[in-house]
Amino acid sequence: MSAIQFQNVVKHYGDFQALNDVSFSVEEGDFFALLGPNGAGKTTLISILGGLARATSGQISILGRDVVSDYRNARRAVGIVPQELVFDPFFTVRETLRFQSGYFGLKQNDAWIDEILENLGLTSKANSNMRALSGGMKRRVMVAQALVHRPPVIVLDEPTAGVDVELRQTLWAFVRRLNEQGHTIVLTTHYLEEAEELCNRIAMLKQGRLLALEDKAKLLNRGKTRTLRVRLAQGNLPLSLAEQVVSEKEGLYELRLQDVAGLEEILEQIRMHGATLRDVEIAKPDLEDIFVEMMQGRSAV
Numbered sequence: 068m069s070a071i072q073f074q075n076v077v078k079h080y081g082d083f084q085a086l087n088d089v090s091f092s093v094e095e096g097d098f099f100a101l102l103g104p105n106g107a108g109k110t111t112l113i114s115i116l117g118g119l120a121r122a123t124s125g126q127i128s129i130l131g132r133d134v135v136s137d138y139r140n141a142r143r144a145v146g147i148v149p150q151e152l153v154f155d156p157f158f159t160v161r162e163t164l165r166f167q168s169g170y171f172g173l174k175q176n177d178a179w180i181d182e183i184l185e186n187l188g189l190t191s192k193a194n195s196n197m198r199a200l201s202g203g204m205k206r207r208v209m210v211a212q213a214l215v216h217r218p219p220v221i222v223l224d225e226p227t228a229g230v231d232v233e234l235r236q237t238l239w240a241f242v243r244r245l246n247e248q249g250h251t252i253v254l255t256t257h258y259l260e261e262a263e264e265l266c267n268r269i270a271m272l273k274q275g276r277l278l279a280l281e282d283k284a285k286l287l288n289r290g291k292t293r294t295l296r297v298r299l300a301q302g303n304l305p306l307s308l309a310e311q312v313v314s315e316k317e318g319l320y321e322l323r324l325q326d327v328a329g330l331e332e333i334l335e336q337i338r339m340h341g342a343t344l345r346d347v348e349i350a351k352p353d354l355e356d357i358f359v360e361m362m363q364g365r366s367a368v
């Protein structure tokens with residue numbers, strides 16, 4: 068059984084189609100990245116998953132429980148960390164988490180609440196009012212809130228947008244541990260290096276359509292672009308290569324190649340221009356390069 072199954076999900080807002088026949092599944096134990104530019108439909112998909120919005124058509128199930136017809140059980144199986152900070156300013160952190168536990172019918176949940184607080188670096192703030200917390204601290208509480216009922220599936224919608232390095236590291240260490248313990252993690256982020264480091268599977272959405280769904284390793288191997296780093300022993304690069312140069316720092320040029328086949332031509336142009344090479348390095352694309360390729364429709368994926 069899949070952790071999450073999206074089947075032919077369509078969402079219209081009036082005349083606007085935010086999701087266009089989206090089908091894919093997230094398997095149990097996955098650390099899954101849902102990527103896409105602003106407006107691609109990621110939050111819409113997560114809202115439907117969490118029961119905050121209704122799909123125009125199609126089905127979504129969480130561990131086999133339909134999010135509409137079996138809403139209560141589906142809701143129990145998932146913890147969603149929303150993009151926005153939603154909280155009652157008059158509750159303390161602990162009260163917020165106890166209240167959320169009550170929502171799931173959990174009365175004696177303090178041991179687990181303490182563990183979550185500890186893992187998110189919130190122990191010293193347990194008795195502070197929500198309104199007295201910094202933005203980053205409030206975000207930690209959003210994460211804690213999503214975890215009170217120990218959901219097997221955890222969805223984080225841009226959890227690290229605008230948070231400092233320390234929280235990022237604390238959060239990822241904790242989420243990684245949860246994943247190792249068997250929790251399925253779905254993450255949306257605009258920090259592609261995070262997705263590249265953490266996730267094993269990646270889906271890319273653009274304008275409501277699924278563009279790619281792939282194991283990370285396979286996706287990284289499919290990208291065609293290459294980065295060429297060149298240091299010259301003498302002379303300089305010909306002007307004809309100016310368009311391909313993405314940066315130059317202390318004599319180290321970085322050139323973007325659409326395809327590895329263009330390499331010989333570039334080296335030939337350098338030679339014809341009378342320059343000689345001191346060093347050359349060619350690097351495979353990272354997730355960000357692949358993302359750009361996909362979004363520009365240049366990839367063969």
Ligand SMILES: Nc1ncnc2c1ncn2[C@@H]1O[C@H](COP(=O)(O)OP(=O)(O)OP(=O)(O)O)[C@@H](O)[C@H]1O
Binds near residue numbers: 080085112
């Ligand atoms: N309630 C709504 N009414 C009308 N249009 C909406 C509504 N919610 C979202 N949209 C539109 O649907 C599209 C998808 O939005 P969504 O928030 O799902 O994108 P996203 O991929 O999460 O983007 P971001 O990376 O910016 O968070 C956007 O064009 C957005 O303007």
